[in-house]
Amino acid sequence: MSEKYDLIVLGGGPAGMSSAIYGSRSRLKTLVLEAKRKTGGQPSTYHDMENYPGVPETTASELMENFRTHAEKFGTEFKKGEVKSLEVDGFEKIIKCKKGEEYRAKSVVIATGAEPRKLGIKGEEEFKGKGVSYCATCDADLFTDLDIVVVGNGNSAVEESIYLTKFVNKITMIVIHDEGVMDAEKILQEKAMENDKIEFVWNSVLEEIKGEGIVEKAVVKNIKNGEKSEIDCSGVFFFVGRVPSTDFLEGVVDLTEHGYVKTTKQMETNQPGVYAVGDVRNKVVRQVITAAGDGATAAVMAQSYIEEEEYWQNHVVNADKPALVAFWSVTDQESMDLISQLEAMELENKGYKFLKIDTYKNRLISDRYDVEEIPTLLKIKAGEVVSKLVKPEKEEIKELI
Amino acid sequence: MIELNKDNFEEEVLNFDGKVVVDFWSESCDHCMEIMPEVKKLAEEFADDFKFAKLDIKGNRRLAIGQKVLGLPSIVFYENGEKVEHLSGEDLEPEDIRKELEARA
Numbered sequence: 001m002s003e004k005y006d007l008i009v010l011g012g013g014p015a016g017m018s019s020a021i022y023g024s025r026s027r028l029k030t031l032v033l034e035a036k037r038k039t040g041g042q043p044s045t046y047h048d049m050e051n052y053p054g055v056p057e058t059t060a061s062e063l064m065e066n067f068r069t070h071a072e073k074f075g076t077e078f079k080k081g082e083v084k085s086l087e088v089d090g091f092e093k094i095i096k097c098k099k100g101e102e103y104r105a106k107s108v109v110i111a112t113g114a115e116p117r118k119l120g121i122k123g124e125e126e127f128k129g130k131g132v133s134y135c136a137t138c139d140a141d142l143f144t145d146l147d148i149v150v151v152g153n154g155n156s157a158v159e160e161s162i163y164l165t166k167f168v169n170k171i172t173m174i175v176i177h178d179e180g181v182m183d184a185e186k187i188l189q190e191k192a193m194e195n196d197k198i199e200f201v202w203n204s205v206l207e208e209i210k211g212e213g214i215v216e217k218a219v220v221k222n223i224k225n226g227e228k229s230e231i232d233c234s235g236v237f238f239f240v241g242r243v244p245s246t247d248f249l250e251g252v253v254d255l256t257e258h259g260y261v262k263t264t265k266q267m268e269t270n271q272p273g274v275y276a277v278g279d280v281r282n283k284v285v286r287q288v289i290t291a292a293g294d295g296a297t298a299a300v301m302a303q304s305y306i307e308e309e310e311y312w313q314n315h316v317v318n319a320d321k322p323a324l325v326a327f328w329s330v331t332d333q334e335s336m337d338l339i340s341q342l343e344a345m346e347l348e349n350k351g352y353k354f355l356k357i358d359t360y361k362n363r364l365i366s367d368r369y370d371v372e373e374i375p376t377l378l379k380i381k382a383g384e385v386v387s388k389l390v391k392p393e394k395e396e397i398k399e400l401i
Numbered sequence: 402m403i404e405l406n407k408d409n410f411e412e413e414v415l416n417f418d419g420k421v422v423v424d425f426w427s428e429s430c431d432h433c434m435e436i437m438p439e440v441k442k443l444a445e446e447f448a449d450d451f452k453f454a455k456l457d458i459k460g461n462r463r464l465a466i467g468q469k470v471l472g473l474p475s476i477v478f479y480e481n482g483e484k485v486e487h488l489s490g491e492d493l494e495p496e497d498i499r500k501e502l503e504a505r506a
Binding site: 036037130131139141143144 | 427429430431432435458459465466469470471472473475487489490491
């Protein structure tokens with residue numbers, strides 16, 4: 001038997017945990033599934049956290065622990081599990097994990113984030129854990145008083161290099177751009193330039209990592225003149241962007257060509273009741289605060305989805321009498337007239353369940369029954385549409401009943 | 402599990418006739434601390450086939466680098482003083498260690 005939840009969040013980073021905080025506070029039975037032993041996602045592998053509004057003095061991992069405490073306070077459950085597949089069967093979503101665990105949920109928030117990008121350079125895989133690292137806070141003290149190379153020049157590359165200078169003897173940053181040009185924000189660039197322990201190699205890329213059992217040399221190539229040089233070092237840190245963790249979602253929700261989940265501004269994927277938030281989503285700004293915002297939006301959307309869907313299931317699909325459903329909108333006078341006309345017909349006394357769907361608020365049901373014009377009137381029996389009248393005349397309605 | 406340091410490493414591991422498993426760890430390595438209780442259980446379970454030891458890399462960095470350990474946690478297998486296997490990485494699970502122990506017992 002698999003356990004059933006209102007909301008299952010895939011991934012325990014800032015986006016996922018924000019969804020969990022909002023979900024469980026709204027009394028949704030909420031589960032967070034995290035593949036790693038430790039929750040916190042990407043920030044838990046970083047050190048500094050200087051731009052989370054309202055929390056001027058904190059570290060990234062401390063902030064992430066607080067996110068978790070906050071979610072647990074409202075009753076969120078946390079379990080460890082790497083998701084293997086997501087199946088959407090109408091109102092039921094089935095999640096299977098690699099070790100065989102199975103969970104069911106009414107709504108799902110995908111917050112699986114992104115993994116550090118691997119460059120596939122010669123030696124990169126061979127020396128993983130033997131000098132090659134993607135996580136400064138994890139491995140910094142191993143390199144105490146040693147020389148290291150950092151590949152990358154974006155915000156994380158520069159921030160993490162500054163953090164690493166507290167441990168290592170010297171850092172050489174390999175930068176692909178012209179001298180003085182980096183992708184990182186100006187404020188970070190200045191900090192790095194002022195730091196005595198950081199040196200730069202411009203116009204260059206890392207070509208190979210060499211060593212006997214552990215990293216000993218980095219081979220660097222100048223892209224302007226093709227010249228190669230070797231740098232003696234004990235470690236190579238890669239901070240060259242990230243790739244979304246969405247392999248298990250292919251064919252389930254729409255993805256971009258780079259593998260990010262496509263969503264609306266309301267975090268909806270193309271599957272009703274399935275949302276995507278944070279770094280896994282196709283968007284431009286990827287910060288802890290924007291991830292948290294995504295998470296909150298998705299949880300609120302999930303809650304109204306569940307309410308609408310349950311109402312529909314209880315009153316229409318599983319109802320013991322046929323239902324007449326009128327699709328209307330306040331902006332359409334004709335549809336308002338139809339509603340008053342139907343209300344005057346005392347349909348409940350004639351053995352019908354009568355429902356009104358506001359197409360502006362409830363697109364989910366309107367889309368499911370291909371309601372393109374209003375007013376539209378549907379007669380539904382045991383979940384099946386028996387007749388559909390678009391802009392019906394009085395006579396047609398009488399005939400229907 | 403035997404506590405190793407630069408004074409006893411050679412005697413307990415490199416000059417030992419038999420199979421030794423060394424857990425390289427550090428207090429700042431969260432994953433090391435998480436799997437440590439599981440490793441202790443494995444040490445009891447496989448006590449007949451292996452000698453289990455652990456090395457805190459704090460204060461023993463040169464020794465760790467000498468054993469080509471530059472990533473934590475690292476579980477290194479020795480047979481008659483020769484390094485025969487090196488498991489490491491943040492996704493290392495106690496089950497991976499168990500499999501290796503079963504294969505080498």
